Amino acid sequence: MLKSLRIRNFVLIEALDLEFGPGVCLLTGETGAGKSIMVDALAAALGGRVALDLVRAGAHKAGVEATFGRPAAGWPADLEALLDDEGIEPEIAGELTLVREISPRGARCRIEGQQVTQAVLKRVGRSLVDVVSQHEHQRLMDPGFHLDLLDEFGGLGGLRAEVTAAHADWATLRAERRALVEGARARAQQQDFWRFQLEEIQAAELRESAEDEALKAERLRLVHAEQLRFACEAAYQGLYAGDNGPSLYDQLNRTVQSLCGQSSYDAKLGEAGTTLEGVQATIKDVASDLRRHLDMLEADPARLADVEERLDQLALLDRKYGPGLAQVMAHALWLTEQLAEVTNADARLAALDAAATQAEQRLVKACERLSEARHGAASELEAAVVRQLHDLELPNARFVVALRPYETPPLRRATGQELAEFEIAMNPGEPPRPLAKTASGGEMARVMLSLETVLAGLAAIPSLVFDEVDSGISGRAAQAVAEKLAGLGRTFQILCITHLPTVAAMADQHVHLAKHVIEGRTHVVATTLDDLARVRELAQLASGSPAPAALRHAEELLARARTYKAGIAITTQGVDTGRAGIEGKKAGARGRATKVAGAH
Numbered sequence: 001m002l003k004s005l006r007i008r009n010f011v012l013i014e015a016l017d018l019e020f021g022p023g024v025c026l027l028t029g030e031t032g033a034g035k036s037i038m039v040d041a042l043a044a045a046l047g048g049r050v051a052l053d054l055v056r057a058g059a060h061k062a063g064v065e066a067t068f069g070r071p072a073a074g075w076p077a078d079l080e081a082l083l084d085d086e087g088i089e090p091e092i093a094g095e096l097t098l099v100r101e102i103s104p105r106g107a108r109c110r111i112e113g114q115q116v117t118q119a120v121l122k123r124v125g126r127s128l129v130d131v132v133s134q135h136e137h138q139r140l141m142d143p144g145f146h147l148d149l150l151d152e153f154g155g156l157g158g159l160r161a162e163v164t165a166a167h168a169d170w171a172t173l174r175a176e177r178r179a180l181v182e183g184a185r186a187r188a189q190q191q192d193f194w195r196f197q198l199e200e201i202q203a204a205e206l207r208e209s210a211e212d213e214a215l216k217a218e219r220l221r222l223v224h225a226e227q228l229r230f231a232c233e234a235a236y237q238g239l240y241a242g243d244n245g246p247s248l249y250d251q252l253n254r255t256v257q258s259l260c261g262q263s264s265y266d267a268k269l270g271e272a273g274t275t276l277e278g279v280q281a282t283i284k285d286v287a288s289d290l291r292r293h294l295d296m297l298e299a300d301p302a303r304l305a306d307v308e309e310r311l312d313q314l315a316l317l318d319r320k321y322g323p324g325l326a327q328v329m330a331h332a333l334w335l336t337e338q339l340a341e342v343t344n345a346d347a348r349l350a351a352l353d354a355a356a357t358q359a360e361q362r363l364v365k366a367c368e369r370l371s372e373a374r375h376g377a378a379s380e381l382e383a384a385v386v387r388q389l390h391d392l393e394l395p396n397a398r399f400v401v402a403l404r405p406y407e408t409p410p411l412r413r414a415t416g417q418e419l420a421e422f423e424i425a426m427n428p429g430e431p432p433r434p435l436a437k438t439a440s441g442g443e444m445a446r447v448m449l450s451l452e453t454v455l456a457g458l459a460a461i462p463s464l465v466f467d468e469v470d471s472g473i474s475g476r477a478a479q480a481v482a483e484k485l486a487g488l489g490r491t492f493q494i495l496c497i498t499h500l501p502t503v504a505a506m507a508d509q510h511v512h513l514a515k516h517v518i519e520g521r522t523h524v525v526a527t528t529l530d531d532l533a534r535v536r537e538l539a540q541l542a543s544g545s546p547a548p549a550a551l552r553h554a555e556e557l558l559a560r561a562r563t564y565k566a567g568i569a570i571t572t573q574g575v576d577t578g579r580a581g582i583e584g585k586k587a588g589a590r591g592r593a594t595k596v597a598g599a600h
Contacts, residue, residue: 005067010063012522012523013524016526024485024496024508026503028497040054046122060103066097082124083096083124086120160415166366173356173359174356180345190338194335195335201331208325239286240284241287249280249284258273259273378403382399385451388450389447396428400423401421423435446477449469449485468497478503482500499541505538505561514527531558
């Protein structure tokens with residue numbers, strides 16, 4: 001449950017520190033006192049969207065810190081798994097602290113001091129608190145939201161995931177087929193051109209990507225063959241042959257003999273002679289190489305012409321399909337693949353058609369299983385909500401979950417073959433109509449409370465926040481809402497903003513918010529009321545002033561509330577969201593889904 005909430009520089013709130021306990025905490029105060037701002041701050045700490053202009057004027061940043069205590073039943077399983085995945089460990093055993101900092105440059109999110117993304121903070125927040133604001137009434141008008149609520153109530157997440165996965169497989173195959181057909185048409189139009197290109201490249205019989213470089217080097221040798229022969233011959237003669245005088249080899253040979261001949265008198269001269277013998281051998285090897293190369297350096301006009309012709313051929317391919325022969329060869333491979341696809345398109349298309357047909361059959365069966373389970377869950381949800389509506393002084397209300405097939409082909413939907421729409425009839429003899437066309441503000445508030453009462457236990461969320469869920473009601477309806485909240489408070493921690501004294505009287509903790517102007521600045525102040533202060537606040541809510549009659553009425557309200565709460569058993573007698581009821585609903589949902597899956 002929520003243990004504490006600390007708000008700094010958030011809109012009108014400069015500094016607000018609140019401690020919360022179990023049961024029902026009611027927040028009261030004049031309109032505009034900051035009650036909804038406090039709820040917005042809590043929503044920000046839970047990962048909700050925030051505007052950067054929420055920072056109080058004159059401050060550099062706003063901050064909200066929410067600390068939660070682990071329920072007796074432990075953290076929700078999905079929260080435990082998420083914390084483990086993110087490597088988040090609470091510094092204080094049994095507590096978890098969420099922080100949101102907002103500045104004009106952006107917002108930061110932290111859990112237990114560790115920075116996280118807004119998405120992670122939001123997932124953690126959803127496991128800890130369910131905030132039901134006045135905007136939730138608008139969501140009740142959205143049939144897409146109705147379908148989500150129905151599937152959540154029925155525990156149909158697994159069946160819906162099967163439909164989503166089957167739809168994704170089918171859609172992927174359909175898209176691949178469409179791309180193949182469109183691509184095949186384009187390839188068929190191009191195949192003659194591609195075949196011409198491939199034949200042109202294949203005719204060149206490319207062997208390696210560096211062939212043109214090797215040919216360019218050969219062309220240089222052929223063009224300068226005579227010049228190279230002269231240089232090679234001169235080098236050979238000077239090094240070894242010596243036709244025009246003593247060669248370097250001959251001169252060196254005489255030097256070696258002279259030095260070695262004196263080695264018996266001076267070892268150093270012998271060592272020098274031996275070293276020069278090695279040089280002499282090297283000269284002989286180089287000369288031999290030059291001689292062999294000289295035999296190859298022949299002017300060959302025919303070969304030069306062939307090389308020039310081959311280089312022209314490769315240059316043409318390079319200009320058309322390059323740059324570089326490596327790119328030309330890669331293009332030839334691509335052309336081969338494209339032509340193969342044209343040839344094999346019919347076979348691939350037939351394979352895709354067969355696979356798509358099988359995927360469509362799997363999708364249809366998955367949709368049918370989900371649809372059957374939804375009809376069963378719809379009947380159970382209708383009965384559960386009607387019980388709640390009757391408790392909330394709507395004795396003639398009928399609640400219907402209308403399941404209708406989509407007008408478009410169902411296979412285009414990843415959520416199944418139908419949509420759900422909540423309908424209600426408030427008076428006898430009237431047919432059920434969509435909520436948006438039937439329910440008044442007060443009726444909508446009670447429908448929202450009924451749905452939240454039915455669904456809250458399924459999510460195992462420990463804390464519920466209601467922002468004026470009692471709007472638009474009075475009299476006996478207000479008393480019924482107050483009793484419903486009191487009953488919920490025996491299972492969940494409830495935070496509720498109210499303007500009704502009947503509802504406020506049910507509080508286990510009563511917090512009053514007020515605005516004060518100090519030195520020209522508006523400040524929001526929160527005060528936890530004691531019994532005497534509660535009497536005055538209830539009188540103020542009831543009549544606008546603490547007149548004696550209003551004070552007596554407030555005392556009566558508190559006494560009646562205490563009597564009612566004392567009669568509520570710890571298992572939430574009269575409210576079917578006790579832990580036993582929750583587990584029963586979960587087990588029933590699992591069994592229903594299993595039964596539907598097994599039947600097919």
